[in-house]
Amino acid sequence: MKLSKLFSTLILLFLFISVQVSADDPEVELDEDGNPIVKLDEAPEWVLVDGQGDTVSSATLAEKPYVLHFWATWCPYCKRFQPGLDYIAADYIESGIPTYAVSWWENPGAKPVKEMESRGLMFPVLLEGDAVAKAFGVIGTPTTIFVSHEGEIIYRHTGFDPNDPELRVAYEQLKADFEAPKKPESEDGEDDDSE
Numbered sequence: 001m002k003l004s005k006l007f008s009t010l011i012l013l014f015l016f017i018s019v020q021v022s023a024d025d026p027e028v029e030l031d032e033d034g035n036p037i038v039k040l041d042e043a044p045e046w047v048l049v050d051g052q053g054d055t056v057s058s059a060t061l062a063e064k065p066y067v068l069h070f071w072a073t074w075c076p077y078c079k080r081f082q083p084g085l086d087y088i089a090a091d092y093i094e095s096g097i098p099t100y101a102v103s104w105w106e107n108p109g110a111k112p113v114k115e116m117e118s119r120g121l122m123f124p125v126l127l128e129g130d131a132v133a134k135a136f137g138v139i140g141t142p143t144t145i146f147v148s149h150e151g152e153i154i155y156r157h158t159g160f161d162p163n164d165p166e167l168r169v170a171y172e173q174l175k176a177d178f179e180a181p182k183k184p185e186s187e188d189g190e191d192d193d194s195e
Contacts, residue, residue: 044135048126051113065174067099077160084162102129
């Protein structure tokens with residue numbers, strides 16, 4: 001009994017100290033109620049070439065949501081995952097949310113475009129994506145990254161279950177954020193919250 005009371009007291013003391021340290025941290029930005037503001041990771045700038053030799057980049061997709069699916073031709077988990085992702089992604093093309101299959105970590109002589117076609121999938125393939133994968137912090141295949149129209153990474157999926165409901169939730173969030181009415185800006189360039 002005394003041991004559990006001591007343990008509970010220590011936990012409360014630890015929590016109190018943790019809250020005090022985070023509240024005093026000058027790096028933490030707080031909202032008007034004093035709560036920490038959680039900021040999403042910003043997507044890095046990137047440039048890749050597709051199977052037709054055309055350039056696709058973060059600049060060409062500026063102010064648009066998009067999804068980058070990092071994969072490799074040799075990856076059995078990618079092969080299992082991709083049909084489900086392709087099926088879901090097709091529902092969002094008309095909403096302006098493209099999904100790109102970024103080939104990386106490939107064996108010499110791999111033919112990612114032909115492999116994607118042989119699987120009957122519709123993803124546009126972006127080639128030689130090793131540097132882009134590194135910039136996004138990708139460490140394994142498959143990894144699928146959802147980037148908002150504001151250039152923020154809203155979701156990172158590292159599983160290979162094509163029926164994972166989080167995939168559709170992430171697409172829906174991209175769509176809702178993209179279709180949401182824009183806040184008018186005030187004359188000083190700040191969002192106008194005077195409603």
